[in-house]
Amino acid sequence: MLQADLKVNPSVWSKLSDEAKTMITALLNKNPRERISARDALHHPFIVNFIPQMRRNIPPPGFVLRSSSKDSVTISSSTSVGVGSSQNAEVMGIAVSAAALEP
């Protein structure tokens, strides 16, 4: 049987988190019967651990809800060092995923 490896730069692949690697592998499972479903994928650690807290319903302490437009709500921190909301999200995302990996 012919085998063609994914022509991906090993340094790129190895730098991905275990969550990302297992999620990609679960989605790109050649056997459709074993492939992860959309509902299960939503509970995969890649989604659960990496989505920043700002997108969850209950804001963490120290963060205030500020309505920016009719549909979206952004959270800004009263103590954060970040300047923009996207930077806050980045900081928070890292904090959240790091906390989730703590024993």
Added chain:
Amino acid sequence: MQVVPIEDDYVIGKELGRGRFSIVCECVHKMTGVHCAVKIIDKATIEPEEKSLLRTEIAVLKLVNHPNIIRMEGLYESKGYIYIVMEMLKGGELFERIVGRPRFSELEAAQLIKPLLESVAYLHDLGIVHRDLKPENILCGEELDDLKIADFGLSKMILPKEKMDAACGTLSYVAPEVLTMQGYGKEADLWSVGVIMFLLLCGKLPFDGDDHNEIIRSTIQVCMRIHPSIHPRMTVTDPLFSTCLCCRLI
């Protein structure tokens, strides 16, 4: 279908793009001033097969109601044309966001993939398979996670155990069981999500080639190598991780 002519409600503006059998134009609602996109289909030019694709697209758009799926604002018909008015997003296609920038961070990818999975899960619950998920069919708002899937021209409603057999969709995003005509179901959409996720994080398509045959061979024969250093605690606590460890594409 509205009985009033579209001109009563909307001012049709500049062309935004062309689809398989349609032109997409900007339009503005006369009363509210809201900008939308209108897909204008020339009834004289569509073949019977395209008519059925169009019927499916309209049926799906009428049925769905999800924040991550493009909303149909109105449907009009004149003697020669059908007009499908859809909400418009400011950010353009996800494709345009990917091109011209390096890889996305994992946080960014998760923010994009989550709403994508939510809309796919919603469609699958309704028995709808999109069949053509790709960055060109994903529209972006201002925020990363404000995305909506569009273009239901190839989507199909299936019964829970029914399998489809027509190979369709854009090759690089198409699941191997679709390419080998084995019949396929909802699972094919998850494969496409996997290709999109790979593209976001690795900056390239996992299954690519210079021609169609090469893409097909790559997709069917590829063997995904999994990095062995999976976090040991996770394999114990999460059954998903242990199954992932064992799975190979071939």
